[in-house]
Amino acid sequence: MPTHFKGTPQETSALDALIKLFRASNTVSGRLFGTLQKEHGLTESQLGVLEAIHFLGPMQQTGLCGKILRSGSNVTTVVDNLERNGLVRRERDASDRRVQVVHLTDAGKKLIARVFPDHVERVVDALSPLSRDEQKELGRLCRKLGLGNTQP
Amino acid sequence: MPTHFKGTPQETSALDALIKLFRASNTVSGRLFGTLQKEHGLTESQLGVLEAIHFLGPMQQTGLCGKILRSGSNVTTVVDNLERNGLVRRERDASDRRVQVVHLTDAGKKLIARVFPDHVERVVDALSPLSRDEQKELGRLCRKLGLGNTQP
DNA sequence: ATCCGATTGTTTCATGTCGAACTATACCCT
DNA sequence: AGGGTATAGTTCGACATGAAACAATCGGAT
Numbered sequence: 001m002p003t004h005f006k007g008t009p010q011e012t013s014a015l016d017a018l019i020k021l022f023r024a025s026n027t028v029s030g031r032l033f034g035t036l037q038k039e040h041g042l043t044e045s046q047l048g049v050l051e052a053i054h055f056l057g058p059m060q061q062t063g064l065c066g067k068i069l070r071s072g073s074n075v076t077t078v079v080d081n082l083e084r085n086g087l088v089r090r091e092r093d094a095s096d097r098r099v100q101v102v103h104l105t106d107a108g109k110k111l112i113a114r115v116f117p118d119h120v121e122r123v124v125d126a127l128s129p130l131s132r133d134e135q136k137e138l139g140r141l142c143r144k145l146g147l148g149n150t151q152p
Numbered sequence: 153m154p155t156h157f158k159g160t161p162q163e164t165s166a167l168d169a170l171i172k173l174f175r176a177s178n179t180v181s182g183r184l185f186g187t188l189q190k191e192h193g194l195t196e197s198q199l200g201v202l203e204a205i206h207f208l209g210p211m212q213q214t215g216l217c218g219k220i221l222r223s224g225s226n227v228t229t230v231v232d233n234l235e236r237n238g239l240v241r242r243e244r245d246a247s248d249r250r251v252q253v254v255h256l257t258d259a260g261k262k263l264i265a266r267v268f269p270d271h272v273e274r275v276v277d278a279l280s281p282l283s284r285d286e287q288k289e290l291g292r293l294c295r296k297l298g299l300g301n302t303q304p
Numbered sequence: 305a306t307c308c309g310a311t312t313g314t315t316t317c318a319t320g321t322c323g324a325a326c327t328a329t330a331c332c333c334t
Numbered sequence: 335a336g337g338g339t340a341t342a343g344t345t346c347g348a349c350a351t352g353a354a355a356c357a358a359t360c361g362g363a364t
Contacts (some may be wrong), residue, residue: 004207011272014279017287017294018180024294025177026221028170037322043349055156062312069178071352076314081349098312098359120163127166129296135169138293142169142176144281145290189352195319214342226321228344233319250329250342 021145028126035122040115041085045070045078047119050087050112053104058091060099087111173297180278187274192267193237197222197230199271202239202256202264210255212245239263 005015033044042050048068053059059067061075068075079102082088087108093099104112127135157167185196194202200220205211211219213227220227231254234240239260245251256264279287 005268005272007272010284011276013284013287014276015272017279017282017291018275020291020294020298021173021177022181023221024297025173027298029174034322045350060312069175070350072313073315073353074351077350080314096312096360100313116157120157120159120167123170124163124166127169127297129299130169130293132162132165134293134296135165137289138297139169139172141282141286141290141293142172144286145176145279146172146179147281186352197320212342222320223322224343225323225345229320232344248330248342252343 021142032119032122032126036115036119040111042111042115043078045074046082046087047115049075049078049082049102050104050108051116053088053102054109054112054116058101058103060093060101062099064102082108173294184271184274184278188267188271191270192263194263194267195230197226198234198239199267201227201230201234201254202260203268205240205254205256206261206264206268210243210253212251212253214251216254234260 006012007015029044033047036042036044036047045068049064052064052067056063056067061072061079064075064079065072068078070078079088079090079100083090086105089103089105090100091103093101130138158164159167181196185199188194188196188199197220201216204216204219208215208219213224213231216227216231217224220230222230231240231242231252235242238257241255241257242252243255245253282290
């Protein structure tokens with residue numbers, strides 16, 4: 001989308017950086033999760049959910065919202081699909097009957113244990129064009145960007 | 153998704169950088185296009201299409217694929233919605249009857265002319281946590297990341 | 305004990321997104 | 335010409351995504 005817009009140097013610089021940020025994010029995401037999709041039928045959000053439960057234990061859906069940074073309604077959908085595929089199961093919390101605790105099934109445990117190492121390897125590969133220092137610098141710049149929070 | 157995974161320093165570095173990249177991209181994207189959606193009912197892809205035609209003139213859909221970096225079927229959908237909302241119109245190319253040339257309608261021209269400056273302003277604002285040099289460095293790192301291309 | 309507001313999750317609706325199968329058209333080659 | 339291949343778009347099915355409206359439940363205040 002840089003197209004042929006001519007703005008002030010400030011505007012050009014910001015637009016240029018933004019486009020490269022989006023492009024990098026999209027490209028890497030596509031490479032990473034395209035493979036995951038083809039080889040294991042998992043989407044990015046599905047992996048996020050399985051991964052969170054794998055490392056943190058059974059969680060309620062609100063917790064998953066925080067982990068994968070998606071809306072509540074979206075988490076409902078993603079967990080629905082995982083449940084239909086037999087990878088997770090919901091259980092009502094006895095002490096607070098509003099909450100659904102999401103557990104891995106045995107199939108889910110097996111899948112995430114098998115898939116995650118390969119995924120990490122692909123992440124390392126995707127980031128390999130950058131040195132360790134460059135990765136750190138990229139992280140620092142991205143963190144600064146993410147902060148300018150809109151306070152509601 | 154960093155959760156509690158402990159890997160080699162290489163793996164930790166890559167995962168950490170990746171998460172920050174995705175988070176920054178998502179956060180900025182959400183802030184930018186959330187506003188655009190609320191105020192003008194436009195999505196990111198719709199803005200991309202209007203912007204491309206605004207600056208480059210009427211284009212065929214394949215050209216739009218390249219500009220907004222989305223699949224052909226997706227461009228069909230996005231242009232469908234824009235057309236339904238009266239912002240663009242399709243015209244068959246006389247010399248190659250497979251081609252649909254997408255034009256801005258008057259309403260589309262008015263909208264993009266009105267919306268784009270505000271959008272640029274928000275982009276500048278979103279990138280303002282970074283100095284000009286930092287924006288340049290972010291761009292450089294992102295470009296390196298985007299290159300590791302899978303050759304089909 | 306009761307009521308009100310907050311929290312949790314679901315449903316609905318509109319859009320985006322991709323890949324695969326399909327149609328129509330164009331171009332090339334003999 | 336005729337046939338084969340390539341390209342432009344569309345359609346379809348599956349999943350993602352968020353906002354808004356809704357239901358169920360909890361908890362605090364009175």
